Amino acid sequence: MLAFNICHPCFTYGIPERGWDYDENGEVVGIRLGDYFKRRSYEQQWRFGAAPEAEQVEPFTVIYFDRTLADYLNPLCASGLRLEAIAEPRPTDEACEAEPGFRKHQPVPQTLCVKARRPLA
Numbered sequence: 001m002l003a004f005n006i007c008h009p010c011f012t013y014g015i016p017e018r019g020w021d022y023d024e025n026g027e028v029v030g031i032r033l034g035d036y037f038k039r040r041s042y043e044q045q046w047r048f049g050a051a052p053e054a055e056q057v058e059p060f061t062v063i064y065f066d067r068t069l070a071d072y073l074n075p076l077c078a079s080g081l082r083l084e085a086i087a088e089p090r091p092t093d094e095a096c097e098a099e100p101g102f103r104k105h106q107p108v109p110q111t112l113c114v115k116a117r118r119p120l121a
Contacts, residue, residue: 001117002081008088008112010036012066020104028104041065073114081116088112 010033012018017034045059076083088109091102 001115002076003113003115005111005113006072007064008109009067009069009072011108011110012064028107031108037068039066039068039071069112072112076114076116080118082119083114083116085115086113 011031017032019032020028021030021032023029042064044062044064046062047057047059073083089111090106090109091099096103096106
């Protein structure tokens with residue numbers, strides 16, 4: 001069995017043209033996308049936002065590889081694995097109440113979860 005969770009390929013952060021679309025009340029209603037089919041890699045520096053004082057926390061590097069859904073899923077199928085489940089989780093209304101910053105992530109999935117298994121002979 002193979003299971004993995006990645007940044008959702010359709011809504012990756014590295015696309016320069018990507019941006020949030022807002023309604024007249026300032027609520028996120030969608031996202032603008034750039035060139036979904038462009039394969040690229042890039043690095044970003046991150047800090048944990050929940051750290052007591054961000055300047056006391058060392059930044060870390062995250063490396064991204066923009067690929068399409070087909071780039072991820074077709075090799076699984078070609079290797080003999082059978083897709084069992086795909087999930088595109090989103091924050092619940094309760095989670096958004098507890099952490100209002102999550103609300104902008106409700107219109108589109110931020111992650112893709114995949115479970116595949118080699119069938120028994």
